[in-house]
Structures are given as C-alpha cells and as structure tokens.
Amino acid sequence: MNDTAAASGVVLPDTDMSALRVWLGAVGIEPRGEITGARIGFGQSNLTYVMSDEAGARWVLRRPPVGHLLASAHDVAREARILSALADTDVPVPRIYGVCRDDTVSPVPIVAMEYVDGTVLSDRRAAEPLPLETRHAVGIWMTDTLARIHTVDLDAVGLSDLASHKPYAPRQLKRWSTQWEQSKTREIPELDALTRRLAATMPEQHETTLVHGDFHLRNVMIDPASGAVTAALDWELSTLGDPLADIGSTLAYWPEPTDAVLLGEPVEVMDGFCDRGELARAYLQRTGRDPQALKYWHALGLWKVAIIAEGVLRRARDNPANRAAAGVPTPAHVDDFVARAVAVADDAGL
Template sequence: MTDLGIPDVDSDALRAWLSDNGISLDDQVTATRIGGGQSNLTYLLADGSGRRYVLRRPPVGHLLASAHDVAREARILSALAPTDVPVPKVYGVCTDEAVAPVPLVVMDFVDGISLEKRENAELLPLPARRNVGTSMMETLAHIHAVDLDATGLTDLASHKPYAQRQLKRWAAQWEHSKTREIPELDSLTRRLAENVPEQHETSLVHGDFHIRNVMVDPQTGDVQAALDWELSTLGDPLADIGSTLAYWPEVGEEIPGRFSAETMEGFPTPADVAADYLRITGRDPEALKYWRTLGLWKVAIIVEGVVRRIQDDPTNRAVVGAPTPELVDRFVDKASKMADEAGLA
C-alpha cells in the first residue's frame, strides 16, 4: 500500500489489520484529513470502489493524562449502538504497535453533511436550518436518557458531584497547558467553585456537543450521527447544554478564520436552542446559567490547550486554521459576564 501519510502509522501493517477486521480495500486507498477539530486527528479512508471509513488517532506529541482516549471513545460508541442516540458503527480498535504506537479506531463513514463548511450549510433549506437546532436538542435529550445499566456505561466515570469533578479536571488542564497567566480566568475558577449548585441527577453527557460534531441530513436537518465522544462522561445533563451554548455564537460573535453556520440566515439563536432543550426535557432554566458559565470557562481552557499543542507541534494544526490567544480572552470575558448574570459572587 502507498504510504497514506497518517503520522506514525505503517500503511501496510494497517491494511493487514483492516483485512483481519473485515474491512477490504482495493489498491487505490487514500487517507484525507477531515474535520476542523483540533484534538484527535480524523481521516477519511476511501478506495477506488467507493468504500469509505473513518480512522481516528490521538494528536501528535505530548498528551495530557486522560485526554484523547480513542479506545474509550470507541467503547462509548459501541455501547450506544442499540439506543436512540445516532452514532457511527465501530469496526475495531487497533492497539498493535506494529501498526502505530498509539491506538487507532476505525468506524463507519456516516452519510450526511458536516456543517463545518459554508458550502454544506448552504445546501440546507431554511426550514431545515431551524430544524438542526431542534434535532440536536432531541439528540441531546436521547443522550441524557440513556440507560447506564443497560448499556454497560455505569462505570464510565465517577458518580461523585459533577461540577466539582469538572472544576478539578479543567483547572488541572489549565495549569498543564496554559501559555500565559490570565487572572480573570483564575477568578472565574474561584467563583464557580464557591457557587456549585446541587446536583439532582446523573446521566451520560457528551461533553463536546456542538454543531460541528454532528452529521445532518441535507434535506431535513435531522441529526444523522453525534460524533467526537472523547470528552464524554457521567454527570449533570445541564452541563452538556451549557457547553453547547458556549460554542453557539450570536450574530457578530463569529470566530475569525472559522465558518460559523450558526449565524447564517435560518439557523436558531442560542436562546432558541436553550428553549428547545428546556421544552423537550423540562429542566431548570435558572440552574442552566451556572452551567453556561462553566461551559464558557471550559471552552476557554480547551482553546488554550489547542494553542499550546500547535505551538509544541504544528502537525496538530487543523486544515481550517488555528485558534489564537485573543479567542481565549473572548471566551473568558463572555464567561465573566455570564457569571455576573448568574449571580456568582
């Protein structure tokens, strides 16, 4: 097999592993980096016969503990296969170091469109654009309704209070990956820690549920698959919608260098999305304000981590570009304003 250009992967050994796992590809195989994600690297494997699969591997370079665990992600996807949550089929996890020094996951290519690019978003009729938000919230409600015992996911993570776990994890991530000091972020960490709401339920949470992590039907806008489960855990379901809203920009809040389908004509606003979720689930709108603040704080830390990884190794730069320190500052500022609205002293 011609070298596929996937970092640290022996292409011939990969082809042998694929064959052993029921995936036969002809001699015209190509691997193309897809997705705008700045974390795990995702490749489309395609051959001359039109067969298509997706391969995911951790990013190149130093990895923080517990981050970028593609084998864990594959376990979650496999567990969700018989549920109402739309996910791609997983064919296997390669842990053979003769193929690669890191685990690789191979899964089905989902027939749908990603809304990372303008040309895809423009395919959607106006009613379908509004339906993207509703269908995403229906999907999120299905995720939060997953039976943990039936799916074998009860031991996926701790059942201890989620906010404290998130604060501990992401504060530690910040200390390990920051490129500079941001006093306002440190103040947010304190305010969030001192105002943790009572947790009333524990569910599966996606952890990174936004418009670029779903595949949708180009005619209806219905979600065909929820992708990128590496941050999934067990916790308060309001944390998920809080993160979704943190990623969902208002008109005028577009990130420089990155297309934002959310601000195109016909797509719902953050308020529309929040209203859909609260209507579908009946959960508390006041409690959501805390989780919107934490979501923005967490996104700021995630973006800073991406800045750090790209500084350490430019190979991790996504095809759509790279975030900047100024973007981190924008999320910190927005989180501070949301904390004020939530009454976090």
C-alpha cells in the first residue's frame, strides 16, 4: 500500500496526507496500514481530529481553523509549548509529540499529541450513563484542576515569559474589545456600555498565575467512574493573569435551567451536576481567594464569552468548513450572554 492510499481515510483541510505520514514517523508515530480519522469537539476554533491506524494505535492532530484568522488567535504551536511545559506537573494534560511547521505538509502548523483515555461530556448521551454522584464530582474535580493550574511554578516550568505580568483586567478588556471590533456582525450598545463599566471597576490584582483562559465542561476529559479530570484540553487562550479570571469564565460557560437561552441541550443542567454557586464555593474554599473579586470576573467572563460566540458565528458564516456538528451560536445566544453579564454586574454593584 502506498502512502497516498494509506492516507485515503483522512481528510484534513489543505494537508498533504502522504507528507504528514512521513512527518509523523519523524516524531515517533509510525502508523501501520491505513490511517483513518474524524473531527471531534464541540468547539469551533482550532480543529481537532482523533486518528488511528489498522493496529489500533490512536493519536490526536490539531490545526487552526480554515479561513481568515485574527492576529494571535488559534496559535497551536504556542498551545503545544504550554502543554509540553506542564508535562511534569500535577496538571493533567496530554503529551505532545511534535509540531509540524513544514509548508509542504500544511500551510498552517499541525500539532500531534497523545490520545488520552476518558470521556468528554459534549452532549447528554455522554453524560447519561454517569451516576448522580459522579456527575456532581465532575464539577468539584474541575475546580480542583483549576486550583492546580493556578499553583504551577512559572519559573520552574519555563512559562514565566509566556505573557505580560501587567494587571490582567486591562489586558483582557483591550484584547477582547479589539476582537469584538474585528469580528462583530452587528452593533450591540449594551455590550459597549458594559465594556465601559468593567473598565471603571477593575479589582486590584494580588497575584499572577498561569491562566487556562477557556476552562469549561467540554474542554476537559473525565474518568466516567469517578468524575476526575484526566486531561485539561484547548489551551489556545492560556496566558498569565489573575487566577479568578479562570473560575469566572467557567461560571460564565456553566448554564443553569433558569437561563433564558440555552445552546442545544447542555449537560450542565442535567440532574446531579453542580450549579454555579457550588462551583464558586468549591473553588473559593480550595484557594481562599476573594469572593467579591470573583463577581467581577464572572461578569467579565460572560462579556468575553459573548464576544467569542460572535466570533464563532462570524467564522462559520465566512467559511462553512469551520462549523462544528453541534452547530453555531445565534445572535440570540450572544444577546443572552450580554444580558446575563449585565445582570451579574448589577448584582455585584459594578
């Protein structure tokens, strides 16, 4: 069987699969027989594929989305650097085999990483077999994983130069305001007003840690027996900043049945799973950090998710190849995130 035939079961956008097979061998992955694969993931940003060969070996390939990319977004090589740095810590992450930067293979970098056993709770079918106590444990394990991320010794793992050490809130406001201007499909005055409020009420930052940046249920793999996190995934938004920003984003992504608009049928609203209050309490009890500052970061997290959702909608409209099987947010979803952010900001007195 020649390389072209061996790669016939896989379609990665703009990729010479025969050349990719040669590169895989150079980083220690030596496929036997035909390679097959499928795109996975709820998200619509970097594209992720689980690959396998005829001997049953599995690994994961990850590349940026197709089409126009905003500056600094979707940097899979940077993400691979972070995962490699965390390999010897107690943060659960997949091992990186290598980063392909060969233009003859692909015009964009491709990362090869370890396939980790576990379950991604991407839909209700994945969560239904879990007992109620396991469902509840998932949220508690997620807050524990966040706490581990936030105690990583940046100097020891070589990540102290990953990003600026300047206060995180102004950096976030500047970055995501810029993303909004570059990716929005319409004007939302309520979002612009909230941006001004968040800029005027920034809490003092007391520490700088590694921040995952996008920590929610579909970005972790869990052990279906215990609910423990077996891998934290999707580190493309990781940076250095205020650790409360991470749990704020987690709360922003975590829906409850009373939310006005829900994307699909979210797992988090099923019986047994923690609610937002439980997640916040578990993290604060584990870390001793400031509850009032967390309210600010919850509001900013919802504001940021609204901007991200608008960007996802824009990319999917620009190029249908970037659509995930779960669909894309609608303008109503974006508006709901903005409304919830305003409500949290009001409740916090911001």
